Amino acid sequence: MTEPRRSRPASTTASGAILVINCGSSSVKFALFAAEEPLPRLWSGAIERIGLANGRFHAVDAEGATVLDETGDIADHDTALRLLLDAIERHSSGARLAAVGHRVVHGGPECDCPVVVTAALEARLRQLIPLAPLHQPHNLAGIAAVRSARPSLPQVACFDTAFHHSLPRLATLTALPRELYEQGVRRYGFHGLSYEYIVDALRRDSVDVNRERIVVAHLGNGASMCALKGGRSVETTMGFSTLAGLPMGTRCGDLDPGIVLYLLAEKGMTVEQVQHLLYEESGLLGLSGASRNMQDLLARPAEPAAVEAVEAFCYQARRHLAALTAALGGLDRVVFTGGIGANAPAVRAKICVGLEYLGIAFDAERNAGGAPTISAEKSRVVVEAIPTDEERMIARHVRDMLAVKPAARGA
Structure with a gap:
């Protein structure tokens, strides 16, 4: 099938709230937004341990107060999404659900923008499952579950x-x-929704994104970097799959392909075993032998393997950051984001120290104090830490695609 490279906004206008969903193998992360500017977040939460014993469904409101926290067996994604949609109708203070936005890892070479879900689109996205086998099937399961529960x-x-x-x-x-x-x-390339949000955030902060050469480091359980010129991606560390580039929580990052051949031919591992090794047992977890969580590892300064895992992560991040400047022809700004990038000052320091030759003058005091700008006044390159919000970016796309308007007050 052929999908349009640029979808036009739907002609119909809806009003109410926008639900954003990110489906994993045994979880559904979600956020509920009001359609009015600046897209205020009404709920955040997750449904966890889907298909396992003692599942949990929890959500908090904009102030962090618990909206619901329930436990029980949740058989599958269909059950999970029905629970969520029913809960929104019961507890969302009259906000009518107008549309749902899904994070989908892979759109293939055709989709360069958000697309309204159709049967034809679902069929094409299923063909991309071999390109993202650990993400795409669950993203599609979420779409199917919503369609089953609320066809219209x-x-x-x-x-x-x-x-x-x-x-x-x-x-x-x-x-x-x-x-x-x-x-x-x-x-x-991946993590595009995060990079798009950061570009938008910089523009809202009056940064001349079109003129600057920028590297954004999205560092979290999944990690990648992107070189931006004119506000557009010109190089990135992930490639064909979400395995490439930096080491991550449990993913290996760049790997000599000869290692994969060796594991298959000499160690007798199956394709499934190698896949599990590269996606689930490597990265920070594999290097440390203890945890995939960066904060856990930073809290273990007496354990050599934990210390080395952190150092290896930061070394590879520093190396990739420097390499991206070759695609840019220089560097004007670095933005750290993601769970690690926005919240781990020690990691930011380990990455930046040693990059003075690129024009980075790092301010350790600003960094430790949580300032948004962590470069020194004299620094030729601006270095910042900005939280990302992929869910809000998805909600913005949904609102624009479907012309969703705020619900009438008192409805």
């Missing part, structure tokens, strides 16, 4: 790959035979 509720798919459609062709190539590129084996 509009849904919009927002893709982590879409932001990187501006990559120059050379940045999308691998050195494999050309026919594989035509079959979809190419560099795509």
Whole structure:
């Protein structure tokens, strides 16, 4: 099927609230937003341990007060989404649900923007499951579950790959035979919704994004970096899959492909075992032997393996950051974001110290104190820490795509 590269906003206008969903294998993370500016968050929460014993469904409101916290067996995504949609109707103080936005990891080479979900789109996204086997099936399960529970509720798919459609062709190539590129084996890039939010946040803060050469470091359980020129992605550390680039919580990052061949041929591992190793047992967890969580590792200064895992992560981040400047022809700004990037001053310091040759003058006191700008006044390169909000970015896309308007007061 052929999808439009740019979808036009739907002609119908809806009013009310926007639900944002991010489905994983055994969880659904969600946020509920009012459609009015600046898209105030009404709820945040998660449904956890889907398909396992003692599932949990919890949500808090904008002030952090508990809206609900329930436990019990939750059989599948269909059950989980019905629980969520019913709860919104019962507890959301009259806000009518107008639309649902989904984070979808892979949109393939066709989707360079959010797209209204249709049967044809779902069929094409299912064909991309081999490109993102640990994410795509669960993203699609969420879409199917909402359709089953509320067939008339509009849904919009927002893709982590879409932001990187501006990559120059050379940045999308691998050195494999050309026919594989035509079959979809190419560099795509991910975390695009986070990068898009940061670009928008910088513009709202009056930064001339179109003129600056910027590296954004999205560091979390999943981690990547993106080089921005003219506000557009020109290079990124993730490529064909979400395994590439930096080491992550449990993912390996860049790896000599000969290691994979060795594990298959000499160690007798199956494809499934190698996949599990690379996605679930590597990264910070594999290096430390203790935890995938950066804060846990930073709290273990007496454990050599934990210390080395942190140092290895920061070394690779520093190396990739410097490499991205080659695609930019220089550097004007660095933005740290993501769970680690926005909240771990020690990690930011370890990455920045040693990059003085790029023009970074790091201010340790600002960094430790949680200031948004952590570079020194004399620094030629501005260094910042800005929290990302992919859920709000998705809500913004849904509102714009479907022309969702605020619900009438007192409705």
